[in-house]
Amino acid sequence: MFRAVSARLLQALLVMLVVAAVSFVMFRFVGDPVAMMAPETATVEERQELRVQLGLDQPMLQQFGLFVSRIAQGDLGISYRNQRPVAELLMERLPATMELVLVAVVLSVLVGIPLGVVCALRPNGILARLIQSSSLIGISTPTFVTGIVLILLFSVTLGWLPSFGRGEVVDIGWWSSGFFTLSGLKSLILPAITLSMFKVTLIMRLVRSEMIDVLTTDYIRFAKARGLPKNYIHYKLALRNALMPVITVIGLQIGALIAFAIVTETVFQWPGLGLLFIQAVSFVDIPVMASYLLLVGLLFVLINMAVDIVYAIVDPRLRTKAA
Amino acid sequence: MMTKSVALKLGRSLPPLSVCLSGGLALIIIGGAFLAPWLAPYDPTDLASYDLMNAEYPPAFVEGGDPRFLLGTDNQGRDLLSAMMYGARVSIFIGGGAVLLSAMIGVFLGLVAGYYGGKVDALIMRCADVILSFPTILLALLVSGLARAVFPQAASAQWAPFILIAALATHEWVQYARTVRAATMVEGAKDYVRATKVIGLPARRIMLRHILPNVMGPVLVIATINLAGAVLTEATLSFLGVGMPPTYPSLGTLIRIGNEFLFSGIWWIAAFPAIVLVLLVLAVNVVGDWLRDRFNPKLRARS
Numbered sequence: 001m002f003r004a005v006s007a008r009l010l011q012a013l014l015v016m017l018v019v020a021a022v023s024f025v026m027f028r029f030v031g032d033p034v035a036m037m038a039p040e041t042a043t044v045e046e047r048q049e050l051r052v053q054l055g056l057d058q059p060m061l062q063q064f065g066l067f068v069s070r071i072a073q074g075d076l077g078i079s080y081r082n083q084r085p086v087a088e089l090l091m092e093r094l095p096a097t098m099e100l101v102l103v104a105v106v107l108s109v110l111v112g113i114p115l116g117v118v119c120a121l122r123p124n125g126i127l128a129r130l131i132q133s134s135s136l137i138g139i140s141t142p143t144f145v146t147g148i149v150l151i152l153l154f155s156v157t158l159g160w161l162p163s164f165g166r167g168e169v170v171d172i173g174w175w176s177s178g179f180f181t182l183s184g185l186k187s188l189i190l191p192a193i194t195l196s197m198f199k200v201t202l203i204m205r206l207v208r209s210e211m212i213d214v215l216t217t218d219y220i221r222f223a224k225a226r227g228l229p230k231n232y233i234h235y236k237l238a239l240r241n242a243l244m245p246v247i248t249v250i251g252l253q254i255g256a257l258i259a260f261a262i263v264t265e266t267v268f269q270w271p272g273l274g275l276l277f278i279q280a281v282s283f284v285d286i287p288v289m290a291s292y293l294l295l296v297g298l299l300f301v302l303i304n305m306a307v308d309i310v311y312a313i314v315d316p317r318l319r320t321k322a323a
Numbered sequence: 324m325m326t327k328s329v330a331l332k333l334g335r336s337l338p339p340l341s342v343c344l345s346g347g348l349a350l351i352i353i354g355g356a357f358l359a360p361w362l363a364p365y366d367p368t369d370l371a372s373y374d375l376m377n378a379e380y381p382p383a384f385v386e387g388g389d390p391r392f393l394l395g396t397d398n399q400g401r402d403l404l405s406a407m408m409y410g411a412r413v414s415i416f417i418g419g420g421a422v423l424l425s426a427m428i429g430v431f432l433g434l435v436a437g438y439y440g441g442k443v444d445a446l447i448m449r450c451a452d453v454i455l456s457f458p459t460i461l462l463a464l465l466v467s468g469l470a471r472a473v474f475p476q477a478a479s480a481q482w483a484p485f486i487l488i489a490a491l492a493t494h495e496w497v498q499y500a501r502t503v504r505a506a507t508m509v510e511g512a513k514d515y516v517r518a519t520k521v522i523g524l525p526a527r528r529i530m531l532r533h534i535l536p537n538v539m540g541p542v543l544v545i546a547t548i549n550l551a552g553a554v555l556t557e558a559t560l561s562f563l564g565v566g567m568p569p570t571y572p573s574l575g576t577l578i579r580i581g582n583e584f585l586f587s588g589i590w591w592i593a594a595f596p597a598i599v600l601v602l603l604v605l606a607v608n609v610v611g612d613w614l615r616d617r618f619n620p621k622l623r624a625r626s
Contacts, residue, residue, distance in 0.1 A: 015453050136608055144582075259457070266563055281567070
């Protein structure tokens with residue numbers, strides 16, 4: 001058990017080190033940080049001073065060490081474009097993305113699991129076939145097309161829901177939330193549906209195949225032979241066991257959703273991390289790009305690790321395999 | 324050998340109707356795209372062929388349309404049908420190129436990792452793990468974003484396709500490498516491979532001539548499914564503005580352009596390219612799914 005967890009920790013650490021190295025290389029070698037950060041009127045001496053202050057005169061390995069220790073203290077540098085600390089920018093944008101991802105995850109679970117169960121219980125029924133074919137359309141439609149269609153339908157034609165922005169937000173400490181105002185909730189609907197669409201398909205297909213597997217096991221056949229009520233067999237016995245791997249996948253998908261939110265946020269002009277990143281890419285704002293990578297990498301690694309460790313605790317078979 | 328056995332299996336029973344239709348549809352779109360220079364009424368990449376005066380004509384079958392432009396024109400007066408045919412060509416070229424490049428890298432690294440094992444294997448597979456820790460779209464954005472920062476011409480029509488291919492392949496090779504590695508380990512333990520080792524053939528020859536043909540089946544299936552994914556990811560990057568430039572648009576770029584005009588009632592610039600994109604990806608997915616179930620039931624779809 002200890003070995004499995006420590007191996008996992010080591011791998012997580014390795015991933016973070018690689019991510020940090022990539023952001024360091026971006027920061028250090030893509031363009032000249034001094035030229036980007038110094039005001040245009042700066043003298044040669046001032047530039048030299050900035051160079052020393054940034055530690056750019058030190059040996060490379062030491063610079064990397066300095067870079068890592070600065071990050072650990074929460075200093076992510078200054079955005080080239082808006083001349084503000086990157087950490088501040090990220091913190092401002094984080095709540096918007098997190099709320100969007102949270103709602104999208106809940107939505108995809110609430111829709112995906114029942115659809116998967118329907119498909120598994122009657123694999124050859126009309127309903128199951130219908131769901132299966134629409135799921136193929138679901139995975140073949142790019143997120144941005146889904147978003148555009150929803151905007152055309154619900155904002156432009158029907159005028160029911162706003163097509164961009166977050167609406168009014170309420171500040172709770174440093175967290176700005178759109179959950180407590182009507183316009184905030186209304187603005188959330190279309191982006192959340194768009195973001196969840198892809199994952200609904202994934203969860204549905206997974207629940208379906210897991211459930212079909214479980215339904216053919218001996219204990220389910222035995223339960224049927226004993227004449228237990230159908231609902232009890234399907235939902236209490238089969239679904240519970242089918243959901244184990246599904247929970248893992250959902251956990252892992254949260255990280256992917258954070259990254260995937262880039263597309264949804266662009267379509268809906270949602271003021272989250274993804275929009276910040278895509279603007280940084282088009283302005284070659286390296287500190288923001290590098291920090292976004294670090295933050296998403298960290299979230300990804302933390303989530304993956306938590307899921308793996310929880311799983312190793314719950315399922316003893318995995319412990320020996322991982323070790 | 325390989326193609327013969329595939330043909331035999333295909334011939335045994337005709338695939339279901341939906342697969343035949345999808346295959347036909349994919350062939351029509353791909354065919355139309357590749358024959359664009361001969362079939363398309365105009366050349367959208369030729370600046371002299373279009374005129375700003377013709378901008379924003381609706382499709383010919385809608386009121387106010389011009390019979391010269393069957394599906395209307397875009398904001399610069401380009402014939403949309405021609406732009407779409409050329410655009411689909413760009414999309415398929417990039418998608419296909421990415422699949423080819425990632426398959427080549429993946430098969431090579433998978434063979435090496437599976438054949439030699441040990442430290443080489445560990446190194447390659449750890450790299451694969453790190454790459455798998457990131458979603459495709461993020462990695463692709465990063466690679467194309469960095470390429471632009473280091474190398475300003477990267478955004479030009481001439482270089483953008485190759486940057487995009489590289490950006491997509493950075494993530495996708497992992498899947499091939501993992502599959503080929505596993506298959507190579509199985510094959511490597513079989514008698515025929517041991518025999519080739521005993522008679523002293525060089526490792527390169529054993530890998531390429533003896534193991535490779537026996538592990539290619541799953542690679543072809545993954546490639547089909549990946550083609551759909553690669554076309555989608557390219558469209559997404561172009562839509563986000565880090566893909567193909569508007570002067571040499573792919574389907575994703577056309578949708579991006581159309582998206583800006585959507586609110587003023589000019590729906591066709593975004594709608595037609597989007598329909599073609601979805602149909603193409605759907606058709607390839609249906610065929611890929613069928614191939615996967617048919618030739619390799621154990622291979623599970625990856626998100």
